[in-house]
Every structure is written in C-alpha cells, then in structure tokens.
Amino acid sequence: MKLWLSFVLLATMLFTQYSFGKQVLPTQVGAEQTEQYLTLLKGKRIGLVVNQTSRVNEQHIVDFLVSKKQNIATIFAVEHGFRGDHDAGAKVSSSVDAKTGIKIHSIYGKNKKPSSEVMNELDVIIFDIQDVGVRFYTYINSMFYMMQAAAQNNVPFIVLDRPNPHLSVVDGPMLNPEFSSFVGLLPVPLVHGMTVGELAQMIQGEGWLNSIDNADQIKHKLTLTVVPVKDYQRNDSYVLPVLPSPNLPNQQAINLYPSLCFFEATPISIGRGTDFPFQVVGHNEAYIGEFAFTPRSIIGAASNPKLKGIALKGLDLRSVQLNGFDMSIFYDWFKLFEKSELEFFSRSGFMDKLAGTDQIRLDMLAGKTLEQIKQPWQNDLKQFKKQRAPYLIYK
Template sequence: MSPPNVQTGASQSEHYLPLLRGKRVALVVNQTSRVHHSHLVDFLLSKHVNVVRIFAPEHGFRGNYDAGAHVSNAIDSKTGIQITSIYGKNKKPSKDTMEQIDIVVFDIQDVGVRFYTYISSMHYMMEAAAESDTQFLVLDRPNPNGKFTDGPILDMDYQSFVGMHPIPLLHGMTVAELALMIKGENWIVDANNLELFTVSNTNYKRSMHYELPVAPSPNLPNSQAVKLYPSLCFFEATPVSVGRGTDFPFQVIGHNELPLGEFSFTPTSRLGAALHPKLENETLLGLNLQHSTQQGLDLALFIKTYQAFSKAGETFFQNANFMDKLAGTNKLRIAIENGQTFQQIRDSWQADLQRFKLQRKPYLLYDEQ
C-alpha cells in the first residue's frame, strides 16, 4: 500500500482554490483526477469554481477509450461542460478556444515513462497557454516509477507524440517537475511567456513505493503492469503480444507460432481496452509475469525474445520505425541486432544520464532519494 500521509496536489485545495476564484477555468483531466473520493470536476463545481471546458487526453475524460482510439469532442452528460479532445489530429486547442479561458489546470496521474502520452498532452497544453497569455497550473501526483532514471535520452530526430523531450525513457520526475523543466529549458514556443504554477505532493519521496489508487489507463490495471510497462512496451513494435485483450495486460508475453514459454492465453476484443488486439482469438504460449519482481528498465527478456525469433528465421522488429520512436533513437534496435547484451547497452547510456541528472536538478521539487 502507499504511504497514507502522502497528499497529492489536488488534495491541497487551500493552495489552489484562491488562484481559481473569479476565473474561467479549463481542466486537463481523466479518471485519475481525484480529490479524495470526488472527481476534480465535481469537487471544483461544489466550490463554485467556474469550470468552462474539459480537455480530454488519450483514453478520454473517463479513461474508457482504447490506446490510440479516436477521442471525440462532446458534452459531459453529468455537468453539461464542453469536452474538447486533445488526442488525435487536434493535440493543441485553437487560439479561439484559449481566448475563452483564463487558467488551465492539469491534474493527471502519470507513470514516469517518456512514451506514456499524458506528458505529451501537457506539453501541447502548456504551449497553447504560453501563446495565449493563459495561466497554467499543475496539481502534482507521485511518480510510481520515480526511483528509476534509465534508458536512452531521446534524439530529437525521433521526436513524436510518444517522445517529445530530450529526456530518458525513465525520467524519474513528477509531472510538476517536468512542467518546470519544459518551461525552464524552453522546450515549448513562448516558454518565457508562460505563467506556471505548481502544487507539490506532501510527504513524498521519489524512492518510496506508491500504489496508484486509480488505474491510469485501461491496459495498466494495477501496480504490476505499471512496473513492467517500461520494459514490455517495446514488444508493441514486434509480433509478440503483451496481453492486450486479457485480464492481465502488460503482465504477460506470448506468440501463436513461436512458443515463448508454457503459459497459455488468448487475447479477445474488449471494448474500451483492446478492440481487436494483436493475435486476437489466437492461443498464445509465453510467460506469465504477474508475479515477476522485475522493475525499472530491464530489456534482458526483450533481447532474449529477439534472439529466439532470429534463430527461427522470423522477423522480430516488424515495425522498426515505431520501435525507434519508442526508444527515441535507432541505436537501441541496432545494438540489439548487433548482438550486444543489455548490460553493454545500458553502459552506453550512463554518461548521458549523468548529464541529464545535472540538467534536471534545478527543477526537482523532492529529494533525489
């Protein structure tokens, strides 16, 4: 369980309600945006805050869209507030939309991995706010992978929505710290123009275990999936299933033609979680990782699986372009293809990681340990 005395930014309303009084407020929120037992939207409305718009990221305002699914503009049936999608073609709201807003509040649970797209949505919303003289407030939440800083730094030639910033795969920062860094390093247009506010977590250290009270997205249903996600997500660029369409996504691997273990499972279509998942309705053989102690970034299993496919004469990097976007570089894929061990690959990142740790230091809100 998580330490009971940790208070998220949203739980400390005395620090941000005065900032919202008398303003037209927009929210970037999803199902994780909770103030104790209430959704942030309902909480703010109960405090007579003028919430004029909700911006919905990947998976939607209620968190019930598949990964990559189109998120539509709509009206929230409970409150009547306009919902505007910031996932898909329109990742940044128009200037006309921003002119109707005085302050944007970002309150979404992240998992501390560069290719998890909520921080990309935050980037675009910060830029829209900077360009329109709109204030921006980040209500911080703990990073469940916060004790790890690992992986390759993004090469900006590989910048995409699954990697916007020159940071490691596991960056070890909270969303508020990242927001401060995005502004401070001028990673958005008109960064100096942005009036940025943050509300920090209390009694939080990045080294502590933090169990997420709400699943951050449909295919990260529990803390085990969150722990394994940094390592298993690379399988998304290969023929191997990570369990989308099962009760244990990102907690297994398997394939229908090349047995990867003795654990059997069958992905099926699931509305709101995995509509037509990879290898749908096929019986797969692989590994059950639901009780694995693996955490952080460990690509030993990924490399071993690559070698099994290579030995069988099968193509593993079925989508090399997507693999390189996830990694933020082509060097990881090339190193694996050249037979390097994970330890050799990890050693190649260390100098860049040390430089990054020095670069991020001015923006940290919590002790490094």
C-alpha cells in the first residue's frame, strides 16, 4: 500500500512539473533582459524615466545601472514621484536622489517636457515604468512628451516593455481631440489593450509626435528601441510585483480602476483615504448597499480625500469581478442620484476629460440606456484594432 501511494505521489509530481512547466514560462520584462540594452548605454549620458516599478528582478534599475558603472545623468519623475509616494495630482518637484546624488527632474505638472538645455546633457533616454493599460493613467502621456523631446533633440529613446495588466481588452470611447488633456492625450480607447512598448511604436508610426499638442516641427526621426517582454503573450495573466501608484494597492484595484474612475468627477467616494481605494463606492446621503467606511487622511496616498471624516455607506467590490471597462455601477449610482434629486456630475469638465468626450455625460442626462450610450463607440473600436495591428508585438 505504501509503495503504491509513493508511486502515485511521484507520478503526480512528475505530471505537475511537466504539464505546468510546459505551459507557464518565466516572463522576463524588458528591464531584466540586460543583454539587450546595456551595450546601447556604454559611454553614454543616460536619462531615466522611472519610478518605484522600475525593477531589474529585486533591484531598482537605478541601483542596477549604478552597479554596472553606467553614467546616469538625470532621473525624470512622473506623477506620484520617483519613489511613488505622492498623491494623485500632487506637485512633483525637481530635487536630488539622496541615495545616489543623481539629479531628479520633474516632468509632472507645469513642465511636462524637458527643455533643450536639459536634453543636450543626454545621449540616450530609457523609459521603464509599469503602466495599467488605461488612457487616463498619466504615465503614457509622460512617455509621449519624453519621446517628443527626444525626437526634437535627436536623442535615442529606449522602452523597456512590461505587460499590460488589462491584457487584450479594448473598450470604451475614443478620445475626441476637443477634450484632450493630461488625463487623455493619445487618440486611443479608454482601455487600449497595448503595452507601453507597443504604444511607443504606434506613437511614432502614426506621426503623433508631430500632430499632437501643437508640437514644434520635429526635424529628426526618433531612434526608437523597444525591448519586449520575453515569453509573454497578450492574454497571459500578470500580477504586478510592485504597486504602480499609491491608490492602486492590489490587483483588484487595478482591475476595477477603469470602471470606477468616472466617480472621481462626482461627489461619490471610491475609497481614497481607506485601505481599499478603487474597491468601494459610497456616499452619505444616497447610496446602494450597506457597506460602511469613513475616508481619512493618508499621507502619500490621500492627504485630503473626498468626504474625509464622514461615515459613508455603499458597495464593497473587493471580491466583485468586472471585465475591462464596465459602466453598470456608475450608471446605477447616476440613476439613484437623479431619483434623489442630487447633483451627480459635480465636476462635469473633469468627467468629459476622463471620458475623452462629453457624449457619455450628455447621453446619461438625456435618459439614454446603457446600451444606447455604449453603441456609438463600437465602430471606432473596430477601426482602432485595425489601425494598431502593425504595432503589436505580442500574440
């Protein structure tokens, strides 16, 4: 009996190792494929567009490159700062990294693009930041402006690619250029289904460096290099090893982010100032659900959250699965506020910037159904998928 049991256990182990070993390959992000880019940096003055997600295995890419005696001239800080410890929208100042003494130049806020004086001190730019695959997440816009600056000053640009946690999902309205802003700059759907490397190729290939945001005439073609993710396919699940920003603390928050972000333009809380931002919805006057929470000040994540110190009730979505961009919860709360005669779109201009159009807001106010609201962008999505096809890297 013992011999038979031992045989079964051994067979099970071998089968498990074989079957899962064949199916699950170790994904290597671009930054970890050092042999693909270190030779491009030799003897160069390097500018890094990086944050807390920029890791080479367990080591930050800054520390890794310093250990390899590479010449890092400048670190460019995006929204949330180089260390990822700033509130959403909070000012990110230029400074010096205490650990390495490398100067940090902010590209979030008033100066989204470095000057020619800054760029003339560089020979190459590396972009290595984990994105979440949603148009209003600002890292891709920082990448765009840095690509523009690189092209204008004839500085090569390297993207170390990382997976998109929203996989291949493509959904939501396209950006109407009339509503272009730093939360919506590129003419892509709200959930675009592309990695930053693929987007970089599309930005260059479609000529957007010249056509978006009144760019100065670019005389040089950008020298763009993308180091792809190794052993990765578009629908491979990928759990982010480092949080992309303070208010996306786990995979569930990232999953819900595109479906809940419109609430930022309303009086309703989505959990900023709690331990579960972007995983709850609540208000104190009208609400769906009985889940209770009270937003509080959290330094580095939500110093002054909406409805701070007020007891709220609503929905606990920590175990709810929503796919890609799902407007159903947002629509239900709109109907509740409409019935309760409470103002819903308290920041209508911001709503239109997040959506990339005023049509969603106007259609909701006009009483259209959810299906009627979604119908106009379906053909746009089909056209976008054809347009982006030449720039896709992963199957």
